[in-house]
Amino acid sequence: MKTAKKIGLFGFGTVGKGFYENLKKHPHLPAKIEKVCVKRLDLPRIGHELYFTNNPDELLEDPNLDIIVELIDDAEAAKVFVEKALNNGKAVISANKKMIGESLAEIDLWHQAFQPNFLYEAAVGGGIPIVHAIDGFFRDQDITQIRGILNGSSNYILTQMQQQNWSYEQALKDAQKKGFAERNPSLDVSGMDAAYKLSILAYHAFGQVPSMKSFEIESIEDVTSDDIKKAKSKRRKIKPIATLVKGSDGISCAIKPEAVGPNDEFYSVDFENNAVSVETLVSGRHVAVGKGAGSLPTGSSVLEDLKRLLQGYSYQVSKRVKTVA
Known part of the structure; x- marks a missing residue:
């Protein structure tokens, strides 16, 4: 032994x-x-x-x-x-x-x-082994895009706001009670938590560290009841989406609430779950879903x-x- x-x-x-x-x-x-x-x-x-x-x-x-x-x-x-x-x-x-x-x-x-x-x-x-996957399985493939729900706290809050018709404050308190959000939730709800994670993924996927100043970041605190009603009327859900794209002019990074439809791979990813989609030139798109918050x-x-x-x-x-x- x-x-x-x-x-x-x-x-x-x-x-x-x-x-x-x-x-x-x-x-x-x-x-x-x-x-x-x-x-x-x-x-x-x-x-x-x-x-x-x-x-x-x-x-x-x-x-x-x-x-x-x-x-x-x-x-x-x-x-x-x-x-x-x-x-x-x-x-x-x-x-x-x-x-x-x-x-x-x-x-x-x-x-x-x-x-x-x-x-x-x-x-x-x-609970998603995305760094290990990028460093291993995807290492010799040309990754063109990584897109995901990278903050379980934000996803949980938005899910409860849409399913229960709760206010942001009610949903946040519930997330904190269940251990999905910190007592000071600013890092999660502002989008900065996902921004740090996107930087780590950029480093492992592309060997580059994009400047945080170049990130497009929007907080879920800005999502209103009118936004939710408008999304529902179009059979859409608002999700905290982080997107990392490699283009001819460099890397672009965005973290913001997006209204996604039933055909979107993240439409049914609710509550504290995370999800990551990796797009490659070699083997196409790969999607993984798992718990994103909690002990x-x-x-x-x-x-x-x-x-x-x-x-x-x-x-x-x-x-x-x-x-x-």
Whole structure:
């Protein structure tokens, strides 16, 4: 039997707990959480035997820890922790799409400079392994477009507004109650969450990091009851669509609510589900659908990255062309 890899976990919120619960269901995996770093030690933590600390260096400087799993909501702190862990020879898994989306130029250098692997599937598609697919199956195909519902929180809110005739505020409160939206939902509903994810997909699909200033971004907060009525009258649904297109003049990126009809591949993708469509010149269009929000779906994506790390997998961003600041 393989010697179990020792994990240091940053964060024990929604995703951190989801990862912990998923890992417990796979006792055959040669990996175990040894330490957890959290902001507050005074919160009650019942039903587990984990060791908690609020000192990051207890994890980052521990030579016995092999893997760091970063699942916190502070992008600046996450970047510090990830870089320090890589420098200290530890493999890293992250779900922090803001940190990754804003730091892709540096992350490109990390992939080239550090032997330890750095994986971040959970930062993009929730339960959909889209980064892995682009880095593997689609790697040698000419991708022309990636289109998707990349934010489960926004999709859930818009679904409830249309199915229940709820106001935006009612739908948001319900999403927060069910763990699909954060207490501060601005990143999700503004479209920025999807923008960071689209940047990550652009990097893996085209080897480029488009400038966020060039993105066309519209918030779902701007969707009115009149917009919904108009869409319904035309048998359409309003969906939070993110689109990445590679054209002769470069890459274009847009994140905005769109009214889609029954023939659209995302028409029936409701509630907290995500969906991604990849269009290639070689094999045509491929569509994947899966849970995009919630503790267990995202935690399961982190677990899949752990399995890949244990198998020695690393990203092969072979289409790396140039980095656009």
